[in-house]
Amino acid sequence: MSLVLYYAPMTSAIRAQWALEELEVRYEKRKLDLAAGEHKRPEFLALNPNGKVPLLVVHGTPIFEGVAIAIYLGETYGVSKGLYPPPGLNRAEVLKWIAWSAASLGEALSRFARNTQASIPAEARNEHVAAAARRDLQELADILEKALEKREYLVGGAFSFADLMVAPMLAHAAQLGIDLEPFIQVKAWSARCLGRPALARAMKD
Ligand SMILES: N[C@@H](CCC(=O)N[C@@H](CS)C(=O)NCC(=O)O)C(=O)O
Numbered sequence: 001m002s003l004v005l006y007y008a009p010m011t012s013a014i015r016a017q018w019a020l021e022e023l024e025v026r027y028e029k030r031k032l033d034l035a036a037g038e039h040k041r042p043e044f045l046a047l048n049p050n051g052k053v054p055l056l057v058v059h060g061t062p063i064f065e066g067v068a069i070a071i072y073l074g075e076t077y078g079v080s081k082g083l084y085p086p087p088g089l090n091r092a093e094v095l096k097w098i099a100w101s102a103a104s105l106g107e108a109l110s111r112f113a114r115n116t117q118a119s120i121p122a123e124a125r126n127e128h129v130a131a132a133a134r135r136d137l138q139e140l141a142d143i144l145e146k147a148l149e150k151r152e153y154l155v156g157g158a159f160s161f162a163d164l165m166v167a168p169m170l171a172h173a174a175q176l177g178i179d180l181e182p183f184i185q186v187k188a189w190s191a192r193c194l195g196r197p198a199l200a201r202a203m204k205d
Pocket residue numbers: 011012013034039051052053054064065066067
């Protein structure tokens with residue numbers, strides 16, 4: 001089975017890169033230069049009409065959306081590695097956090113970024129929307145804080161794709177200026193997750 005990952009550095013594609021490194025499966029990496037618009041070229045749009053990374057091409061079949069890529073990789077390679085639970089309640093819990101990473105955390109994060117980042121024209125930004133998104137992100141961090149009380153990882157007592165999908169987004173929130181200092185458990189968990197050698201390998205290029 002050939003796996004080709006299209007990615008760009010410093011984007012949400014890091015989660016797919018990290019997953020592949022954790023799984024220790026063979027894959028080919030194709031780096032796209034977003035600033036040069038490589039993700040909007042016809043040859044890439046033919047694979048991913050959304051014009052976004054990550055994209056995983058599995059034996060010729062393109063899979064877009066980070067969540068779908070994570071679920072595919074988890075189901076296919078993660079169970080035997082102990083990174084993705086077999087069907088059952090633990091799997092449902094991992095899926096819960098994966099969905100939360102996109103539908104709740106990701107939604108608030110992109111709302112915050114769209115209304116704060118200098119790359120967005122000032123007239124398109126709204127400080128009230130930004131303030132509401134900041135509050136939402138702090139509430140979401142608090143949900144995580146409570147989930148991590150008495151737990152080292154989100155599901156089943158060990159690092160899983162739930163942690164892998166959520167932790168980079170929290171790190172991104174901190175980079176964008178969300179204060180995570182009050183969230184003691186989140187900070188400790190985040191350090192545990194982000195210190196994994198597979199992530200360092202994923203970030204190499
Ligand atoms: N919903 C998509 C979003 C992917 C996404 O927004 N990727 C960004 C990088 S973080 C991108 O490719 N942006 C380029 C663009 O929109 O022009 C996913 O989760 O995979």
